[in-house]
Amino acid sequence: MDATLHVLESLNININYIKAYAGNECFKRTRTTIPNETIELALESDATLFGAVTTVPGQNSAIITLRKAMDLYVNIRPVKSREGVKSLFPDINFVILRENTEGLYSGVEEYTEDGAAALRVITKKSCQRICKFAFEYAKKTRREKVTAIHQANILKKTDGLFKDIFYNVAKQYPEVKAEDKYVNAAAMFLITNPNEFDCIVTTNLFGDILSDEGAGLVGGLGLAPSANIGENHSLFEPVHGSAPALAGMGVANPSAMILSAVMMLNYLKEFEEASKLEKSLEDVLREGKVVTPDLGGKSKTMEMAFEVKKKLGENH
Numbered sequence: 001m002d003a004t005l006h007v008l009e010s011l012n013i014n015i016n017y018i019k020a021y022a023g024n025e026c027f028k029r030t031r032t033t034i035p036n037e038t039i040e041l042a043l044e045s046d047a048t049l050f051g052a053v054t055t056v057p058g059q060n061s062a063i064i065t066l067r068k069a070m071d072l073y074v075n076i077r078p079v080k081s082r083e084g085v086k087s088l089f090p091d092i093n094f095v096i097l098r099e100n101t102e103g104l105y106s107g108v109e110e111y112t113e114d115g116a117a118a119l120r121v122i123t124k125k126s127c128q129r130i131c132k133f134a135f136e137y138a139k140k141t142r143r144e145k146v147t148a149i150h151q152a153n154i155l156k157k158t159d160g161l162f163k164d165i166f167y168n169v170a171k172q173y174p175e176v177k178a179e180d181k182y183v184n185a186a187a188m189f190l191i192t193n194p195n196e197f198d199c200i201v202t203t204n205l206f207g208d209i210l211s212d213e214g215a216g217l218v219g220g221l222g223l224a225p226s227a228n229i230g231e232n233h234s235l236f237e238p239v240h241g242s243a244p245a246l247a248g249m250g251v252a253n254p255s256a257m258i259l260s261a262v263m264m265l266n267y268l269k270e271f272e273e274a275s276k277l278e279k280s281l282e283d284v285l286r287e288g289k290v291v292t293p294d295l296g297g298k299s300k301t302m303e304m305a306f307e308v309k310k311k312l313g314e315n316h
Contacts, residue, residue, distance in 0.1 A: 080093045098203075226260060
């Protein structure tokens with residue numbers, strides 16, 4: 001986050017930053033992973049930039065709590081190969097649109113005599129709006145195909161509902177090709193032929209798993225940004241979690257956080273500055289001279305941020 005704020009402050013935009021707290025360190029001080037004050041600040045802001053936080057088993061998830069409070073029903077996770085970063089295939093460029101509020105992440109669990117049970121919640125409303133968002137997104141970004149990922153052969157009622165609604169929505173967008181795949185087959189095709197995907201829409205857990213797999217195709221989670229979008233609110237965060245073992249070492253890759261900020265700037269319609277920031281990061285990645293250890297370099301997090309800032313000066 002510090003690295004990202006450092007480069008954002010170099011841009012020709014006027015943003016008022018308000019800090020708020022969440023995660024395990026916040027829990028240690030306040031006995032809650034996300035205070036009401038943080039939620040209120042997020043609801044009042046034009047956009048929220050969320051850093052990776054630690055969630056200890058037994059604690060409420062700060063990010064899931066925030067997504068629900070803000071009704072952020074879609075999670076956008078681009079998967080894109082970048083020059084200078086090792087990728088399993090050239091020119092990978094697809095996006096996963098994940099339903100963000102229900103499914104197996106609805107948090108409805110209970111202990112039973114035999115063990116435990118979780119309720120997988122799939123509603124018509126959520127299926128309708130995530131599928132409609134997917135086709136609208138495809139049109140807006142000039143993508144030609146939307147693929148629904150499900151397991152309706154086994155989960156006949158829940159994923160059956162999702163699949164049926166997907167094809168009903170698809171009828172409204174004849175200019176965009178619609179297809180569907182089972183999640184197990186899709187997981188294989190992501191490895192064997194990722195370039196056949198353009199825009200993927202899927203349920204919560206499947207989207208979470210597949211987007212991490214996608215990140216592995218293009219250099220790892222350190223390069224995976226995301227956007228959480230609702231009707232009235234937005235939140236932007238790296239796909240990766242925290243790395244407590246590396247805390248204080250200054251070797252974390254800032255790319256996913258910076259790219260999440262790029263997505264935020266595009267959402268705020270700061271298109272020119274977003275483009276400059278993304279190009280500056282891509283220049284640093286392509287040169288490969290000042291990058292963190294996970295990218296094959298020896299530089300620290302802030303050293304890479306300083307290099308991105310330097311490129312920003314050159315690209316202005």
